[in-house]
Amino acid sequence: MHVVIIGGASRIGSTVGYTLSGMDPDVEVTLVDIDEDAAWAHATDISHAKYHFSGTLERVSNSATDVGGAVRSTTPAGLEGLDPDLLVFNAAAPRPEEATDRGAREAELDRNLEIVDTVADQLRDLEPVPVLVVTNPVDRLTYRFWSVLDWPRARFIGYSLSEMARAADVVGRKLGEAGQNVHCPIMGEHGEHIVPVFSHARVDGEPVEIPESEYADIREYIRDIPFEIAESRGVQETSRWVTSAGVTRVIRTIAAGENETPICLSTPLAGEYGLRDVCLSVPVTLDENGVAEIHDWELSRSERRELATAYEAVRADVDGM
Structure with missing residues (x-):
């Protein structure tokens, strides 16, 4: 399985990459981020961490081609060249330091809507795959992806666990x-x-x-x-x-x-x-x-x-x- 994390150099994106690689070392992970250096650094560090996890946990991937899944990085310009099985959307505009109350999620809609539209344009030529939206406000942005991409609705999932x-x-x-x-x-x-x-x-x-x-x-x-x-x-x-x-x-x-x-x-x-x-x-x-x-x-x-x-x-x- 190949999981592409858009916003992969962020705190959540990189932590997802690390957690997933630790629990399933066979899964291939690509961290996509505008911060090319940070994405490379996280991918390299996670690759080294896989040495300690490999062979210690139950695998969920069934494909023989998944064995020894690599951890890589690229910029958004490289999205079209990827062949993902699942996309995790975690890209977001920086949050103001004072955004520590329950009204903060509402303000994130305007900041992140443009990012969704830009990424959706980059995804149009890919084969439809599940898109797991983590960026807030999750429900609105999941709907936005669905409304601008001509993909089956079953492909769109907003994280809320x-x-x-x-x-x-x-x-x-x-x-x-x-x-x-x-x-x-x-x-x-x-x-x-x-x-x-x-x-x-x-x-x-x-x-x-x-x-x-x-x-x-x-x-x-x-x-x-x-x-x-x-x-x-x-x-x-x-x-x-x-x-x-x-x-x-x-x-x-x-x-x-x-x-x-x-x-x-x-x-x-x-x-x-x-x-x-x-x-x-x-x-x-x-x-x-x-x-x-x-x-x-x-x-x-x-x-x-x-x-x-x-x-x-x-x-x-x-x-x-």
Whole structure:
């Protein structure tokens, strides 16, 4: 498998490259960045790190040609010469140092929209492959890629698994359970209008009832914690550890060709949940082509209402692009 990370010299991009190469040394990785020297340095360092990982972890790639996957770098001008199986879009304009509150994601739309359009132009001549969008605002930019590239909608995926990890943490603490044993899916927007699907929460795979009195606190924690991290550690650092781990999880799932349990990721909707012409996080299963199936979960009345609110918020920005 060949994974191309656009914005590969960034903190998240390079960390994804390192994490993926460590977990699957057979996967070929190309870091694409306008900072040619930094991309080369990260690629070379990761290549050396693969020496310590090789042969120690289970492989998910099935192709014999993947053995000993190289880590390379190039500039955006080299995109057309690549033959990727999956694209990770992580390129972004620099974030202001003061962008440490929940309104910061909205401001990123104007800064990053032009970058999306430029990259989409560079991708037009490639064969359609899954595009995993990590740059914020994820739902809007995933929609933008879909709207300007004439590729099947199943190819477009917006990353939104960090919220699920944060939900597991706070729900676990409230229930006295280890977060690793908690599963609380998050639908809706990657941002302010998240929809924790409490009706589908599980502990050790079994349904669990979360007191409704805790709902508001759980939502606020999930919304606030990434910005508390940014304020304490520096906005340029972002929540790169949880994001890189989650992005790697998505890539490995696509490489494996299937996932039995749906995970919530942003993808274009065409009538699912009564919504269309928007990208929102919904439960999906993945295969080597991207989204294999969108699952129609039964939701509570309040969850349906919150999902409609998320739709209206994202759709308003899409209309204004």
